[in-house]
Amino acid sequence: MATSSPASAMRSLDRAFDVLGVLEDTRQPLRLSDVARRADLHVATTQRILNVLIERGYAAKEETGYVAGPAAVATAHAFLVNNRLSQVALPVLQELAATTDLTASLYVRVALSRVLIARVQGRNPLRYQLPIGEKLPLHLGAGKALAAWLPDTELRTLIDRSTPFTRISGEHVTADDLAADLRHVKETGYALSLSERVLNVTAVSATIRHGEDVLGAVSISGPGDEPTEDDHARLISEVRRAADAIAARCP
Structure with a gap:
């Protein structure tokens, strides 16, 4: 046979x-x-x-x-119950949301997308609800904190597939623009996004790294008029501290 x-x-x-x-x-x-x-x-x-x-x-x-x-729901539940990253990140996200009054989120990369696996609402919640398990672009917002660390071949594929594009703010982005943006994210360890995916939403994200491994990205986001430009440095510091705290708790 x-x-x-x-x-x-x-x-x-x-x-x-x-x-x-x-x-x-x-x-x-x-x-x-x-x-x-x-x-x-x-x-x-x-x-x-x-x-x-x-x-x-x-x-x-x-x-x-x-x-x-x-x-698929049962599979997602099994992941959330057994995933060490989401377990150790939750108290850090709660503290981050309380400290900044913004919504704190945890993302992991799946191929050339990012998936939300945990979220804690801040004092001023976003006007839209993003469900756990939502798949979002890797070249916008918090996704850039993950995309910046892609291997060269995958990074080139992402840039080729996603550019050129126009952010919701109306800003046109070329392949060179995105490549430069991701280089900056990798050098600094954070991404600052202003009306990139959703209009009038500001987000600050940082990469969670354990040794050479990229575990995920932590992000805070809120209405565009909430965190002012003067707040950005403080928020960047808070998010990077949260990313380091999560990484330190992972085996």
């Missing part, structure tokens, strides 16, 4: 993750043809993968199309 080769099995696994990634990124149900196009797969292959994902609970079929399934 014929059996699939290890290489063939790995290709199938890669394709399944490609389909799952499409479902994770969408904000609405997708038709089969749309899932196939976004995953760059044949429709028949996509259908077979979706059938398995539905059976395992990682996808669901609604009247208007396919969406991510409830098993």
Whole structure:
């Protein structure tokens, strides 16, 4: 009886993750043809993968199309319960939010995106709610504190894929602009963002490093008129201190 080769099995696994990634990124149900196009797969292959994902609970079929399934929530819960970084970071985030009155967040990198894994609201909460597990760009806001430390090949891929772009403030960013911005973040250990992803929101972020490893990024954010320019130096110091405190508590 014929059996699939290890290489063939790995290709199938890669394709399944490609389909799952499409479902994770969408904000609405997708038709089969749309899932196939976004995953760059044949429709028949996509259908077979979706059938398995539905059976395992990682996808669901609604009247208007396919969406991510409830098993993804269980996987996320298992991560949050067992992840050492989020456990040790929580009291630091609470102190940071209390000290600055701003919302404190913890992000980790997933491929060329960042994912929110913990958040503590400050005295002046943001006007929008960002749910745990939200996937956000790596080239904007707190993502830059993670992007700056990417290996050269991945960094070039990120810059090529994301530029040119326009920040929500209207500022146009070229590949050279982003590369220079990320070099500055790496040199200083922090990123200051003014209306980059959300209008009138200021964010200060710092990289959490343990030895040579980048564990994540800690960030504080608030309405653009809350932290004034005179506050930036103090906030940068607070965030960098929080990042160092989290790193020191990680084994």
